[in-house]
Amino acid sequence: MNFEEHAAKPLLAAAGIAVPESALAATPADAAAAAEKIGPCVVKAQVPTGKRGKAGGIKLAGSSAEAEAAAQQIIGMDIAGNTVEQVLVEAQADIAAEYYACVLTDAASKGPLMLFSTEGGMDIEEVADADPDKIVRLPIDIRSGVDRAATEAALGGIGLGDKTGPVADVLEKLYGVYVNNDADLVEINPLIATGAGDIVALDCKFSLEDSGANRRPELVEKGAPEKLTELETRGRDLGLRYIELDGDVGVLANGAGLTMTTMDVVRHYGGEPANFLEIGGEAYTLGKPALELVLSNPNVKCLLVNFCGAFARTDVMTEGIVNAWQELKPTLPVFFTIHGTNEDEAIALVRDRLDMEPYDLMDDAVKAAVAAASGENP
Amino acid sequence: MIVKKHERVLIQGITGKQGSFWTERMQAYGTNVMGGVNPRRAGETACGVPVYASAVEAAKDGGFDVSAMFIPPMLAKDAALDAIEAGAKGIVCLTEHIPVQDVMYFLAAAREAGCWVIGPNTTGVVTAGECFVGFMPVFEERVFRPGDIGIVSRSGSLGTLVCMKMVEAGFGTSTFIGIGGDPIIGSTTLDALKALDKDDRTKGIVLIGEIGGEMEEEAAEYAKGMDKPIVAFIAGAASPPGKRMGHAGAIVMGDRGTYASKRKALEAAGVVVLDTPSLVGEAMREAMG
Structure with missing residues (x-):
């Protein structure tokens, strides 16, 4: 779960990292009022995505009239699929140097990784490609936390000079933000040194890790909710992971791996899946709401049911689908392929109650479904 | 991480619904289950084997090689650290939705102790015809x-x-x-x-x-x-x-x-x-x- 800047920065401030004075505004008038109080400011679009500056979502304003005009332009703007609803009006800073600082979860070292660069304000991937020597990479043992001596040695090594101590302070606090809030990523870009020598965070990106979020309800309230379609929201409320796609072959399978594979094989045979929906794991008894969900997508021309159960019993999942099918009486064609635990009972259910023969080969079921979606008679 | 028939397996969370259900299947297939863990049921018997207060206690009583974790996500870190402290050679962690920072924590401890970990969020390992640890349709x-x-x-x-x-x-x-x-x-x-x-x-x-x-x-x-x-x-x-x-x-x-x-x-x-x-x-x- 990503946080917008205005929700992320208080986490920095709470850890003792300096941030400029700011106020959130939802209208140009509010932005003007905030600028009146703050003085020369930056008006920044609040969206849970990067590259706001390049999209024109960040503007300098020397007066409240300029702040109002900037907010007028920015509010309502679309940035990477997000409509800007609010701007952050933030005091301008006296920038002497720009840095980059970040703590993230690193799959390669299976631990937190701290990154710091003297090339702030730029995309870190670009710096990594062009100038890898300007990036300090410090893997952290999560059991003991930041190694202050190693951090200072590394910062000294890239020429931070008298800023080494103050920056190391901020990095230690930044790690605190990461580890005390179940973050996946917390990034400051740019982190600046002011003319007076203070170290200040001008931006912040914070991402809450999904499983850790289960023990951080107070943080979940502050994050930007994932953008979901109406059907995806319905799925989430039912406890089902449903992702709407562009195709017309409805897919219902169990387990993440098998569901992705079913989509892949649909595409391999020339079709396009209409959705991702898995009902394995704890959701394996939810056959009926799952079927209703898939069929609610008006683009769906046929349904492909692929069960391969180990832990999830295929007869339980199939019974849910068969019950729902008899109740909802859909008119579109359906194709079953069922393997694994209690498959004989599951196949018998389809035969006896729907008068249909499941396909023995997954690929044959997929081919039939693709043909049906393209209007051919199976 | 290939589990053999002679290796002794401890089930953390043996008295839970999934834990007991799959322990019986593991035993029936040939897995050498030596005991289980549940701090509140220590001293009792489950699935025909003793229940211990911790993996460390189980280690004192004959010991084990591999631990299988059927443990709720928020308790998984402590359970894994217990198994590592007890000297587990390996851990099969079946639990889904463990906070990633907890996972990194016990993986760091396991690495230092020379203990392999399979998972989290896995269905386990099967040595066909010998034994299995986890939940797979081996039968x-x-x-x-x-x-x-x-x-x-x-x-x-x-x-x-x-x-x-x-x-x-x-x-x-x-x-x-x-x-x-x-x-x-x-x-x-x-x-x-x-x-x-x-x-x-x-x-x-x-x-x-x-x-x-x-x-x-x-x-x-x-x-x-x-x-x-x-x-x-x-x-x-x-x-x-x-x-x-x-x-x-x-x-x-x-x-x-x-x-x-x-x-x-x-x-x-x-x-x-x-x-x-x-x-x-x-x-x-x-x-x-």
């Missing part, structure tokens, strides 16, 4: 028949399908290693591949990957130097980027973790990469010559 003869094909999978459901396809094609399984669907896991595709490379029973390998992360690319480097034939399927070719596809680890970020990158790396290493898992049996027959 289904159409799924598991002892043989000489080693299988590595990030997914339980797809792994099951591939096992079936191998049996249909006349093959059997030596060892199935479910590495799990989380972004941070103990044993990676590479670790599992190395274990199967060293395993005398394994003559050929099926590698079942997924979009997300860089484990398949890393394994491909090692595969270049291997003599045993490898057939692979990578799930997620038709998945849109930026979305988590059911597994927390199955997500493409920018140009990292893509299907194309994994396929390219594996093919460059001489691995046969399939468009559909249904062809895995024929492909293996061809690869084995």
Whole structure:
């Protein structure tokens, strides 16, 4: 779960990292009022995505009239699929140097990784490609936390000079933000040194890790909710992971791996899946709401049911689908392929109650479904 | 991480619904379950074996080699640390939705102690015909028949399908290693591949990957130097980027973790990469010559 800047920065401030004075505004008038109080400011679009500056979502304003005009332009703007609803009006800073600082979860070292660069304000991937020597990479043992001596040695090594101590302070606090809030990523870009020598965070990106979020309800309230379609929201409320796609072959399978594979094989045979929906794991008894969900997508021309159960019993999942099918009486064609635990009972259910023969080969079921979606008679 | 019949297995969470259900199946298949853990039921018996207050207590009473964790996500870190402190050689962590920072914590402790970890969020490991730790349909003869094909999978459901396809094609399984669907896991595709490379029973390998992360690319480097034939399927070719596809680890970020990158790396290493898992049996027959 990503946080917008205005929700992320208080986490920095709470850890003792300096941030400029700011106020959130939802209208140009509010932005003007905030600028009146703050003085020369930056008006920044609040969206849970990067590259706001390049999209024109960040503007300098020397007066409240300029702040109002900037907010007028920015509010309502679309940035990477997000409509800007609010701007952050933030005091301008006296920038002497720009840095980059970040703590993230690193799959390669299976631990937190701290990154710091003297090339702030730029995309870190670009710096990594062009100038890898300007990036300090410090893997952290999560059991003991930041190694202050190693951090200072590394910062000294890239020429931070008298800023080494103050920056190391901020990095230690930044790690605190990461580890005390179940973050996946917390990034400051740019982190600046002011003319007076203070170290200040001008931006912040914070991402809450999904499983850790289960023990951080107070943080979940502050994050930007994932953008979901109406059907995806319905799925989430039912406890089902449903992702709407562009195709017309409805897919219902169990387990993440098998569901992705079913989509892949649909595409391999020339079709396009209409959705991702898995009902394995704890959701394996939810056959009926799952079927209703898939069929609610008006683009769906046929349904492909692929069960391969180990832990999830295929007869339980199939019974849910068969019950729902008899109740909802859909008119579109359906194709079953069922393997694994209690498959004989599951196949018998389809035969006896729907008068249909499941396909023995997954690929044959997929081919039939693709043909049906393209209007051919199976 | 290939569990053998003589190795003693401890079940953390043995008295829970899933714990007891699968412990009985493990015992019936031949797994040497020496005991279980539940601090509130210490001194009792469950599934015919003693229940201990902790893994450390179990270690004092005859000891164990491998622990299987049927533990709720928020308690998993402490349970894993208990098993590590008790001297576990390996841990099979079946739990899903463990906070990633907790996972990193106990993985760091395990690494230092020289303890291997499978998972989290895995269906477990099977040494066909000998024993299994986790929840796999080992009793289904159409799924598991002892043989000489080693299988590595990030997914339980797809792994099951591939096992079936191998049996249909006349093959059997030596060892199935479910590495799990989380972004941070103990044993990676590479670790599992190395274990199967060293395993005398394994003559050929099926590698079942997924979009997300860089484990398949890393394994491909090692595969270049291997003599045993490898057939692979990578799930997620038709998945849109930026979305988590059911597994927390199955997500493409920018140009990292893509299907194309994994396929390219594996093919460059001489691995046969399939468009559909249904062809895995024929492909293996061809690869084995």
